[in-house]
């Protein structure tokens with residue numbers, strides 16, 4: 001298994017993928033992840049190197065293929081042999097011999113490596129194609145069932161039937177608040193005005209969240225298909241994807257997908273030879289978190305300052321250019337085609353009483369397997385953290401899991417057996433949000449966590465309304481007093497009062513949600529606050545507190 | 553023909569026409585709701601949050617300035633909780649920047665002072681922010697002292713909506729947000745400013761003032777253009 005690393009590392013970097021085409025049926029394939037995380041660790045060199053090695057080894061019945069996110073991002077670059085189930089982690093371009101050997105030995109239909117719980121415990125609907133198809137290939141998407149749903153919709157269903165099917169599925173918005181999607185579509189359909197717009201919210205600004213980016217990078221056609229079905233259902237003719245400029249690969253894949261779909265009549269005028277027309281364009285946001293709020297997003301699309309405005313009127317009635325506008329999250333749109341293909345009742349059969357289907361989470365923090373996972377609603381935190389996540393790093397003790405990003409909260413161990421859905425999370429003082437999940441162990445200080453999120457909100461506050469603009473800064477100052485040991489119990493009481501006021505009086509969800517990390521950590525870890533204030537110690541040893549002046 | 557609604561404000565039955573805001577109806581009926589960002593004749597932003605009121609059946613507070621009345625609405629404009637929130641907002645406005653009234657051109661002519669008086673605020677408890685922010689005195693007639701600015705954006709709106717000059721804008725975000733002339737060009741070099749002075753007149757505090765006015769004189773004149781334009785606008789709508 002000697003590798004001539006000298007020749008591989010001397011190979012000039014090439015940008016164009018030019019893999020040797022294999023002839024005849026495929027016996028085995030190597031799926032190389034080319035989503036951003038693996039790409040940043042040279043997975044493109046792995047792809048090229050594997051292509052060369054496979055050709056050199058004369059394996060003409062082996063396909064080497066670029067795919068989207070395989071999920072286990074922290075172990076990248078990842079290569080999978082789907083025929084055997086083998087997964088290669090931390091692959092380096094200089095050491096590909098093992099993979100080539102495995103490819104040479106692979107027997108189709110032969111024995112499969114049993115999948116790790118990380119994979120077997122997941123249920124993939126939104127990410128069904130991630131890591132399985134080439135995200136830049138329309139043919140691959142179509143071959144895996146893509147555009148069947150749109151075909152069905154355009155040729156056999158009325159817009160009202162489509163809306164009924166979505167309503168029957170029980171799908172709720174994945175952008176955070178879980179608003180029923182069918183209801184929103186019906187409101188836009190009934191609103192008076194023309195043209196109507198469909199907007200895909202791909203602003204994804206929560207710290208640590210990358211669910212939407214991964215979907216766009218791994219399966220862009222699925223989002224476009226969902227948008228087209230939505231447009232037909234609500235009577236819209238123009239669509240925009242509002243994507244953060246920090247996601248260049250997502251933007252470029254989306255751009256290619258829009259062009260290829262347009263050429264093949266899956267977008268544009270008279271789609272699939274019907275009367276229906278729908279155009280989609282991409283708009284890039286400058287990366288302000290608040291621009292993910294729907295009214296701020298619309299203001300930004302109109303060329304103005306991206307600040308929220310009061311609702312009503314809701315965008316469904318008066319949105320972009322005051323026209324009826326459907327705005328949904330990337331993951332919401334990504335659920336649409338499977339619902340049409342398999343039926344609303346199928347989807348409604350998954351999940352919990354109030355939350356149907358699956359949810360994609362970005363698992364991060366002090367957990368062994370970090371990365372992207374998709375699980376049915378109602379999966380318990382214990383299954384997520386310990387089975388899929390593989391438990392806590394270094395065998396330490398679990399302390400809390402943070403969900404919902406800056407509007408969310410920390411859930412302590414007593415709720416590990418709680419099934420995760422929209423209502424259960426709110427019930428324990430947290431929030432679904434876009435799907436960030438940060439696992440914390442005993443080395444995390446809960447006051448410091450609250451301080452971190454308040455710092456984020458203070459930085460991201462647009463400044464329009466007084467309670468959020470001034471209040472988040474004041475809350476942050478009070479938290480700093482606590483973490484540096486300068487606070488009194490009066491400061492704590494004042495912080496709670498101020499938090500309630502900011503929550504109740506702020507204009508948009510950013511300010512309204514900003515105090516939540518404080519409330520949830522106070523609810524379960526008040527003793528840590530008291531320890532900082534009264535005993536002047538940080539129990540987790542995170543905050544540096546000057547010892548108290550010795551009183552004589 | 554306009555539709556008439558009946559609704560309740562603080563327990564009293566009142567009549568209102570379709571399209572009126574809660575604030576307008578309350579004012580017509582002699583009910584005082586504190587406001588700051590609102591000014592008759594300008595568009596509303598609902599940003600100061602002082603006018604938040606309770607509407608029966610909703611657990612959310614709603615801004616009176618931008619919420620239109622509906623039939624049967626039951627509105628409470630004052631409660632212990634609402635007063636507490638209004639006091640906190642006012643306190644925030646004082647503590648966000650520097651408001652030492654004794655040395656301010658607007659002393660005794662200041663809407664922020666009036667508000668504090670109305671809400672009977674006698675002391676502050678929250679953390680003081682007060683960053684050091686500058687003064688732009690480059691304009692021959694007027695000046696802005698950012699230390700006194702409460703970011704109500706009345707100047708921005710009057711300049712755009714009434715004068716049509718679009719000189720004032722907003723830069724920065726969050727606590728670093730500032731009003732600026734022509735994207736940050738010094739006011740005196742502004743190619744768009746017509747020197748009409750409307751911004752100075754609508755400014756509720758001593759942030760915008762006329763150069764050379766003594767503190768004793770005060771600098772806030774009447775605002776004749778606003779009610780006039782408002783009436784004109786209403787007259788046009790009715791024809």
Ligand SMILES: Cc1cc2nc3c(=O)[nH]c(=O)nc-3n(C[C@H](O)[C@H](O)[C@H](O)COP(=O)(O)O)c2cc1C
Nearest residue numbers: 173174175201203204205292293294328329332509
């Ligand atoms: C501060 C703030 C940031 C938000 N950011 C996002 C975002 O990045 N992506 C998103 O889809 N929704 C975001 N939302 C929610 C949107 O306002 C909106 O509810 C959502 O896009 C609706 O789509 P859905 O019904 O599919 O969830 C944000 C809301 C707030 C208040």
Ligand code: SF4
Nearest residue numbers: 462463465468508511
């Ligand atoms: S709550 Fe914060 S982000 Fe939202 S409008 Fe107010 S200042 Fe802007």
Ligand code: SF4
Nearest residue numbers: 701702704705707755
């Ligand atoms: S300068 Fe005056 S009018 Fe303009 S935002 Fe500041 S306080 Fe308001």
Ligand code: FES
Nearest residue numbers: 590598600601617
């Ligand atoms: S007057 Fe209504 S929010 Fe300022």
